[in-house]
Amino acid sequence: xxxxxxxxxxxxxxxxxxxxxxxxxxxxxxxxxxxxxxxxxxxxxxxxxxxxxxxxxxxxxxxxxxxxxxxxxxxxxxxxxxxxxxxxxxxxxxxxxxxxxxxxxxxxxxxxxxxxxxxxxxxxxxxxxxxxxxxxxxxxxxxxxxxxxxxxxxxxxxxxxxxxxxxxxxxxxxxxxxxxxxxxxxxxxxxxxxxxxxxxxxxxxxxxxxxxxxxxxxxxxxxxxxxxxxxxxxxxxx
Amino acid sequence: xxxxxxxxxxxxxxxxxxxxxxxxxxxxxxxxxxxxxxxxxxxxxxxxxxxxxxxxxxxxxxxxxxxxxxxxxxxxxxxxxxxxxxxxxxxxxxxxxxxxxxxxxxxxxxxxxxxxxxxxxxxxxxxxxxxxxxxxxxxxxxxxxxxxxxxxxxxxxxxxxxxxxxxxxxxxxxxxxxxxxxxxxxxxxxxxxxxxxxxxxxxxxxxxxxxxxxxxxxxxxxxxxxxxxxxxxxxxxxxxxxxxxxxxxxxxxxxxxxxxxxxxxxxxxxxxxxxxxxxxxxxxxxxxxxxxxxxxx
Amino acid sequence: xxxxxxxxxxxxxxxxxxxxxxxxxxxxxxxxxxxxxxxxxxxxxxxxxxxxxxxxxxxxxxxxxxxxxxxxxxxxxxxxxxxxxxxxxxxxxxxxxxxxxxxxxxxxxxxxxxxxxxxxxxxxxxxxxxxxxxxxxxxxxxxxxxxxxxxxxxxxxxxxxxxxxxxxxxxxxxxxxxxxxxxxxxxxxxxxxxxxxxxxxxxxxxxxxxxxxxxxxxxxxxxxxxxxx
Numbered sequence: 001x002x003x004x005x006x007x008x009x010x011x012x013x014x015x016x017x018x019x020x021x022x023x024x025x026x027x028x029x030x031x032x033x034x035x036x037x038x039x040x041x042x043x044x045x046x047x048x049x050x051x052x053x054x055x056x057x058x059x060x061x062x063x064x065x066x067x068x069x070x071x072x073x074x075x076x077x078x079x080x081x082x083x084x085x086x087x088x089x090x091x092x093x094x095x096x097x098x099x100x101x102x103x104x105x106x107x108x109x110x111x112x113x114x115x116x117x118x119x120x121x122x123x124x125x126x127x128x129x130x131x132x133x134x135x136x137x138x139x140x141x142x143x144x145x146x147x148x149x150x151x152x153x154x155x156x157x158x159x160x161x162x163x164x165x166x167x168x169x170x171x172x173x174x175x176x177x178x179x180x181x182x183x184x185x186x187x188x189x190x191x192x193x194x195x196x197x198x199x200x201x202x203x204x205x206x207x208x209x210x211x212x213x214x215x216x217x218x219x220x221x222x223x224x225x226x227x228x229x230x231x232x233x234x235x236x237x238x
Numbered sequence: 239x240x241x242x243x244x245x246x247x248x249x250x251x252x253x254x255x256x257x258x259x260x261x262x263x264x265x266x267x268x269x270x271x272x273x274x275x276x277x278x279x280x281x282x283x284x285x286x287x288x289x290x291x292x293x294x295x296x297x298x299x300x301x302x303x304x305x306x307x308x309x310x311x312x313x314x315x316x317x318x319x320x321x322x323x324x325x326x327x328x329x330x331x332x333x334x335x336x337x338x339x340x341x342x343x344x345x346x347x348x349x350x351x352x353x354x355x356x357x358x359x360x361x362x363x364x365x366x367x368x369x370x371x372x373x374x375x376x377x378x379x380x381x382x383x384x385x386x387x388x389x390x391x392x393x394x395x396x397x398x399x400x401x402x403x404x405x406x407x408x409x410x411x412x413x414x415x416x417x418x419x420x421x422x423x424x425x426x427x428x429x430x431x432x433x434x435x436x437x438x439x440x441x442x443x444x445x446x447x448x449x450x451x452x453x454x455x456x457x458x459x460x461x462x463x464x465x466x467x468x469x470x471x472x473x474x475x476x477x478x479x480x481x482x483x484x485x486x487x488x489x490x491x492x493x494x495x496x497x498x499x500x501x502x503x504x505x506x507x508x509x510x511x512x513x514x515x516x517x518x519x520x521x522x523x524x525x526x527x528x529x530x531x532x533x534x535x
Numbered sequence: 536x537x538x539x540x541x542x543x544x545x546x547x548x549x550x551x552x553x554x555x556x557x558x559x560x561x562x563x564x565x566x567x568x569x570x571x572x573x574x575x576x577x578x579x580x581x582x583x584x585x586x587x588x589x590x591x592x593x594x595x596x597x598x599x600x601x602x603x604x605x606x607x608x609x610x611x612x613x614x615x616x617x618x619x620x621x622x623x624x625x626x627x628x629x630x631x632x633x634x635x636x637x638x639x640x641x642x643x644x645x646x647x648x649x650x651x652x653x654x655x656x657x658x659x660x661x662x663x664x665x666x667x668x669x670x671x672x673x674x675x676x677x678x679x680x681x682x683x684x685x686x687x688x689x690x691x692x693x694x695x696x697x698x699x700x701x702x703x704x705x706x707x708x709x710x711x712x713x714x715x716x717x718x719x720x721x722x723x724x725x726x727x728x729x730x731x732x733x734x735x736x737x738x739x740x741x742x743x744x745x746x747x748x749x750x751x752x753x754x755x756x757x758x759x760x761x762x763x764x
Contacts, residue, residue, distance in 0.1 A: 027519050029514075029515045029518045029519065030431070031514070031518075032514045032517065032518050033518055034518040034519050034520075037519055037520075038519065067628050068627075068628060069624055069627055069628060069764075070764055071764070073515060074519075084628070084630065085629075085630040087628065089624075089625070089628045091621060091624055091625075093620045093621040093624075094620045095620055095621055095622055095624060095625040096620055096622065096625075097553070097557060097616075097620070097622060098619065098620065099556075099557050099560040099561050100553075100556065100557070100560075104556070108549055108553050109625060109629070111545060111546060111549035112546060112549065112625075112626065112629040112630070112631040113629055113630065113631075114542045114545075114546075114630070116545060141560070157625065303756075303759070306759070413712060413715045416711075416712035416715075417712040417713060419712075420708050420709050420712050420713075423705075423708055424695070424699065424705065424708075424709060427699040427700050427701065427705055428698060428699050428700075429698055429699050429700050430698035430699075430763050430764060431764050432698075432763040432764055433698075435759050435760075435763055436695055436698055436759075436760060436763055438759075439695065439756040439759055439760055440695065440709065442752060442756065443688075443691075443713055443749070443752060443756075444712075444713065446748060446749070446752060447712075447713050447715075447716065450716040450741075450744070450745060450748070451715055451716050453716070453741070454715075454716035454719045454720055454741055455716075455719065457723075457737060457738075457741070458719055458723060
């Protein structure tokens with residue numbers, strides 16, 4: 001494995017033209033309900049994609065399939081120029097241990113990505129933590145974090161191994177406006193560094209200035225896909 | 239019922255009737271136990287049949303696991319062929335008069351046949367089929383195992399004077415029954431869309447456990463007084479042996495028929511799942527249906 | 536490749552350290568299991584006269600049954616921890632191997648159950664007025680092998696039960712039938728050593744064989760169980 005600990009700065013230094021994720025007629029059925037229905041999409045590097053839609057529209061399921069946590073019932077997801085190791089995933093749940101502090105959580109997950117438990121990894125984790133405006137020295141267990149802090153730590157966990165792809169499920173839920181704008185600033189910084197970001201959200205207002213493409217789902221089906229600026233009020237059904 | 243199943247059903251009925259006639263009328267009455275011994279003509283074949291069914295469950299589960307990845311299926315097919323070839327060559331060499339040919343020949347020959355059949359099957363049986371065979375065999379096996387556990391005490395009470403004793407075979411049968419009941423319960427309670435995979439893993443654990451259970455209980459019992467058997471060893475009347483074998487054949491056919499029917503049912507359930515999936519995706523045109531559907535076909 | 540074995544060793548260590556730290560912070564498993572084992576031992580002592588000479592004969596059985604039940608409590612706890620906040624998903628998206636998680640959990644559970652045994656066993660000896668008439672060091676070997684047998688299978692089946700409804704009930708249903716030979720070996724070995732008649736060597740070999748077979752099977756099959764949806 002190429003040492004990810006080296007890249008202190010920003011990830012995806014060598015984004016090339018063929019780096020993309022292709023979804024070919026992907027469907028996912030649970031029992032008798034189709035969560036995702038024959039969806040074909042292409043996600044290209046250095047862009048932020050925003051998946052919009054009601055609850056149960058299939059956005060989260062799509063993200064889980066892209067992360068490799070669920071297998072599509074039919075269709076295929078192909079990674080071009082990406083590997084699963086260089087993907088970061090932030091779920092609706094926090095994916096954190098409540099009993100551990102923020103730094104302990106990050107260091108554990110860094111080790112899962114092959115970063116040794118040395119000072120390099122520690123400074124990498126501390127850097128990630130500061131980038132989401134959390135104090136690395138904070139010894140409070142995650143249990144006692146506020147919802148906004150927890151979300152930011154979740155984001156930090158997803159990017160601890162400097163991923164080239166970030167899959168974020170509702171990153172701004174219960175996050176105060178200041179934290180949200182910090183997070184969006186970070187995301188757009190990552191995007192300019194070549195990172196591919198796919199995020200699911202209800203709060204269009206938070207991302208309408210940073211998102212590049214806005215994809216709307218309804219009942220598992222792709223309804224529309226628009227560039228920023230072409231977004232119409234009818235695309236978002238609350 | 240399918241036509242070939244009807245034919246098998248008729249054959250099974252005939253065999254069962256013949257076996258009944260042999261067991262009740264033809265076989266001589268046992269000297270010390272009397273007519274009660276005739277329950278053996280049902281008890282013993284049931285036990286053997288249950289054993290065969292549990293083996294089928296294990297084999298089908300292994301096939302399922304092997305089929306999880308096409309690479310493993312290919313490699314295991316190759317290994318199976320090589321092992322089978324080596325076994326056949328070894329069997330031929332073992333015909334050397336220096337060896338007692340019966341034991342070793344049959345041992346190696348049966349290994350060869352099992353490997354060959356199993357790995358050929360592994361290469362050509364789909365996951366859906368393998369899983370359907372696994373669940374059918376386990377259910378029928380549990381039924382026959384239950385028959386063994388009921389007929390055993392019925393015989394033991396008048397002959398030994400006790401309903402139950404913690405003898406090797408009795409205890410092993412009981413534990414075996416518990417293992418496969420827990421297997422079926424796990425399938426029933428499973429909340430996963432990959433029940434078949436979990437069940438296959440459990441089946442491997444269960445089958446690995448059976449010989450260990452047998453050995454441990456044998457050692458356990460040798461340290462404790464064994465129950466006094468009414469009749470120990472001795473020659474068995476050919477008519478008795480004939481009755482046992484005929485009944486075993488009949489029971490195997492019956493078990494096979496039941497498992498086959500259960501298999502057909504499970505395949506229909508799988509097909510229904512497939513149709514539900516298609517309906518959910520609102521693909522009514524068969525030509526547009528995705529050909530490659532994970533976990534169903 | 537040495538680099539990959541190194542890193543999977545490091546991941547195993549990371550998993551174990553994380554489990555120990557979590558347990559140290561919450562003490563969920565240790566408290567529940569320890570108290571539970573103590574209760575079972577006391578209840579058995581009240582049900583059977585512990586001062587009678589026969590109690591020496593059944594002491595091994597009571598002890599191991601208590602720990603079989605207690606281990607179930609601990610095993611459910613350690614996986615419940617991975618399900619809270621769906622942390623297991625974070626493990627599954629990472630490149631870390633499933634067997635490192637399995638082995639880490641087995642080692643962690645082994646330490647927890649072993650620690651409680653180390654506390655309860657002397658208490659048990661006092662309650663039942665026991666002293667081993669056979670070689671006492673063998674008791675330690677039996678304890679190590681027996682505990683490994685319980686937790687190796689238990690960890691696997693607890694992970695399997697995660698994918699079922701009413702998973703807390705499912706674990707004993709799956710674990711107990713499979714554990715019969717291991718339980719028999721532990722009980723017989725312990726009783727033999729306590730009573731000092733004959734050798735427990737055969738039972739210890741049996742336990743060792745059981746441990747090897749089911750640890751290997753668990754390592755091979757755990758990835759399937761972990762990745763089941």
